[in-house]
Amino acid sequence: MSVGLVIVSHSAKIAEGVVELAAQMAPDVVLVAAGGVDDGGGPVRIGTSFDRVQAGIEQASGGDGVVVLTDLGSAVMTAEMVLEFLEPDARASVRLAQAALVEGAVAAAVQAQGGSSLDEVVRAAEAAVVSIRPEELEPFVSHAAAAPGSDAAPGASASPGGRTASGSWTLPNQMGLHTRPAATLATGLADLDADVTVNGVDGKSVMLLMSLGLGQGRTVTAEASGPDAQAAVDFIGQAVESGFGEPD
Amino acid sequence: MSMAAALDTQWALRWVQETARVVAENRALLIDLDRVIGDADHGENLDRGFSAVVAKLDAGDAPATPAAVLKQVAMTLMSTVGGAAGPLYGTAFLRAATSLGDAGEIDAAAAAGMIRAARDGIVARGKAEVGDKTMVDAWTPATESAETAAQAGATPPEVLAAAANAAHAGAVATEPLIARKGRASYLGERSAGHQDPGAVSTALILQAAAEAAGEGVA
Numbered sequence: 148m149s150v151g152l153v154i155v156s157h158s159a160k161i162a163e164g165v166v167e168l169a170a171q172m173a174p175d176v177v178l179v180a181a182g183g184v185d186d187g188g189g190p191v192r193i194g195t196s197f198d199r200v201q202a203g204i205e206q207a208s209g210g211d212g213v214v215v216l217t218d219l220g221s222a223v224m225t226a227e228m229v230l231e232f233l234e235p236d237a238r239a240s241v242r243l244a245q246a247a248l249v250e251g252a253v254a255a256a257v258q259a260q261g262g263s264s265l266d267e268v269v270r271a272a273e274a275a276v277v278s279i280r281p282e283e284l285e286p287f288v289s290h291a292a293a294a295p296g297s298d299a300a301p302g303a304s305a306s307p308g309g310r311t312a313s314g315s316w317t318l319p320n321q322m323g324l325h326t327r328p329a330a331t332l333a334t335g336l337a338d339l340d341a342d343v344t345v346n347g348v349d350g351k352s353v354m355l356l357m358s359l360g361l362g363q364g365r366t367v368t369a370e371a372s373g374p375d376a377q378a379a380v381d382f383i384g385q386a387v388e389s390g391f392g393e394p395d
Numbered sequence: 396m397s398m399a400a401a402l403d404t405q406w407a408l409r410w411v412q413e414t415a416r417v418v419a420e421n422r423a424l425l426i427d428l429d430r431v432i433g434d435a436d437h438g439e440n441l442d443r444g445f446s447a448v449v450a451k452l453d454a455g456d457a458p459a460t461p462a463a464v465l466k467q468v469a470m471t472l473m474s475t476v477g478g479a480a481g482p483l484y485g486t487a488f489l490r491a492a493t494s495l496g497d498a499g500e501i502d503a504a505a506a507a508g509m510i511r512a513a514r515d516g517i518v519a520r521g522k523a524e525v526g527d528k529t530m531v532d533a534w535t536p537a538t539e540s541a542e543t544a545a546q547a548g549a550t551p552p553e554v555l556a557a558a559a560n561a562a563h564a565g566a567v568a569t570e571p572l573i574a575r576k577g578r579a580s581y582l583g584e585r586s587a588g589h590q591d592p593g594a595v596s597t598a599l600i601l602q603a604a605a606e607a608a609g610e611g612v613a
Contacts, residue, residue, distance in 0.1 A: 157477075184477035186447065194440070194477020197485070220577060221479035224520050228473060228482050 150259040150268045151177035151207030154252055155200055155217040155226050159183030159191045165216075165252045172330045172353070173256035177210060179203040195225040204229060204241055212240040212265035214255050216272060218248045240265065244272040250354050251275050257353040261334035275354035312380040313370040320390030323363050328391040329356035335382050341373035345383065399552040399609045402501035404457075407464035409607035411452060415445035417599050428592040432579040436478050437592040444476040444484075460499055465492035479577060480593065483517050483530065484600075490516030506554040507538070507545040510601075514538045521576065528572040528579065528586060530593030536561040537601055552608035559601040559612045566594035 152169070156162040162182025170178055181203035184194035200215070207213045215230075217223045226243050233241060242265060244251055254275035258268045318324060324332075333353040336343050343350035346359050346368055361367065367387050371379040400406055418425075418441045425438030448471045458464045465488045473485035494512035495505060514534035523529040540561035544554045567590065574586035577593075602612045 184475070184481075186443065186475055192477060193434075193436070194481070196475075196477065197473035197481070221482060224479065224482035225473070227520070228485060 148210030149176050149262055150211045150255075150265050151179065151209070151213050152252060152255055152259065152268075153179045153181050153200065153203040153207050153213060153215045154248070155195055155203070155215060155222045156180075156182040156248065157193050157195055157218060157222060161218065161248075165249055168249070169252045169256035172253065172326060173260035176256050176259045177207050178252075178256060179207045195222045197225055197229055200226055200229045201232070204233070208237065208240065212242070212268075214259075214265070214268050214272060215241065215243045216246055216248055216252050216255065217243070242269045244269050246272040246275060254352060254354040257330045257333060258337070260330075261337045263337060267337075271352065274349070274352055310374060310376045311370070311372045312376040313368070314380045314384050315366055315368045316384055316387040318361055318363055318365050318367060318387060318390075319395050320393040321363050321395060322393055323365065324356060324359060324361040324367070326353070326357055328386070328393070329353045331386055331391055332356055332383060335386065336379055339373075339375035339379045339382070341371045341375040341379040343369060343371045343376075343379045343383075345369050350379070350383070399550060400607075402461065402506060402551045402555075402608060403499060404459065404461055404464060406501075406607055407458075407461040408452065410604045411445070411448055411464065411468060413603035413607045414600050415442075415449045417603050418442050418445050418596065421595075421599055425592050425596055428590055428595060431589050432574060432582055432586045433592065434478070434578055437480060437596065440476045440478045440480055441484075441596055444472045444481065447471050447475045460495070460497050461501060462492040462495040462497065465489075465495070479521070480596070483521055483593070486516040486520040487513035487534075501551055503545040503549055503551045503554045506551045507541040507558075510534075510541045510554075510558050511538045523576040526572060527576045528569050528574040528591045528594075529576050530591065530597045532569045532572070532591065533562040533565040533594035533597035533601075536565040537597070552605060552610035555601065555605040555608055556610040556612055559598065559605045562594075562598040562601045563612070566590055566598045569594045 154162045154165045159182035162180035166178045166180045181199045183191040184196040185191045204213055215226050217226050230241060251272035255268045255272035258271035330353050333351050333356060336351045345356060348355035369380050369383045422438040422442045426435055429435050429437035448468050451471050458467060469485045469488035473481050490512040491509045494509050517534055518531055523531045525531060525535050537558040541554050541558040544557035569591040571587055573584055574580045579586045605612050
């Protein structure tokens with residue numbers, strides 16, 4: 148069993164929509180929507196509900212832990228209260244991620260799908276901050292988010308394990324590095340003992356890979372360091388050259 | 396108002412009834428205040444929450460202590476209010492209940508301690524400070540006045556009246572402030588010129604506590 152996610156939003160529709168989006172890339176992860184508030188059977192209104200969040204956490208537990216993601220202020224407060232009410236045993240395996248809801252949920256779900264630990268899933272959620280530079284209409288990555296493990300900067304000779312590898316390939320498939328290929332790369336790299344950057348961003352972060360916005364014909368450049376550096380570069384090369392199994 | 400009464404379980408139940416009444420009466424005012432600087436749901440949410448509390452207390456077994464009444468208030472608000480007031484007032488009533496232990500009747504020091512516990516719970520939950528234009532701006536002077544009154548030998552109902560009066564003054568003083576917490580903070584300078592709805596509802600709730608103890612509020 149993997150880590151489960153609970154999506155807390157003021158809006159039931161937002162919570163359900165985020166679950167729907169994240170489920171596309173994480174079919175085996177338990178994703179629970181806990182949005183809106185009701186009066187016990189009445190219509191669902193905007194707001195957050197202690198009972199719904201509590202029930203959501205219960206439903207999502209049973210695996211390797213639960214990560215709770217929230218939207219605006221009072222959703223955070225409601226989630227914190229629910230966590231305080233958990234028995235100490237249960238509390239130890241539930242985390243509240245400080246993350247952007249949509250990006251964080253997708254990143255966490257992909258990480259959980261790959262069988263990562265609770266800590267790793269929380270980290271994936273919290274690292275997934277991506278913004279759009281409107282004048283370019285092309286996604287870009289904030290500097291803070293783009294430099295996870297800056298000790299793995301290109302050319303660094305004192306890398307952990309003392310091994311480095313790199314490679315460059317052209318994207319052959321029509322869709323380029325969209326969500327599914329990004330998830331393929333991120334989950335495949337997650338198990339390798341290497342720091343990997345792809346075009347300057349963390350190769351283990353599906354959100355950051357997606358945010359590169361690389362289309363067909365663009366160049367993918369990978370740099371890796373650590374004991375599995377070569378394996379990581381080989382994996383990326385094979386995946387890219389095969390077009391991720393998608394049509395050219 | 397009637398004679399000052401002991402702060403016992405019956406008082407706690409009257410407090411809840413009186414809060415539900417005064418919140419319903421001021422529903423439109425709270426909605427209007429929240430409409431200009433928030434999401435217009437404060438009056439409706441609180442009205443719904445306290446109506447649910449009254450219904451729950453009417454339906455169930457009578458709680459044995461003031462703390463048991465306040466705990467029931469907390470649990471019901473947390474599930475039904477929805478907006479920020481749910482976890483904030485939920486925490487406040489829960490901490491207040493904890494501070495009272497299983498006492499059957501509350502003395503002046505315990506009354507002030509209860510208000511302090513509620514205030515500290517709200518600060519811990521919402522991370523707001525004095526001057527952020529939130530309910531903390533009503534709870535903090537209320538706590539200080541209640542403690543001063545208790546130390547000066549006031550009766551328990553007088554402690555509650557001191558808290559309510561200070562909360563009212565605190566709520567009025569939020570008018571020129573610029574919000575730094577909650578949904579109103581997105582408005583920046585446009586949040587000035589209106590009282591904070593959470594501070595106003597705090598004053599109403601503490602006023603209800605005093606009046607349930609037979610102590611009129613100035």
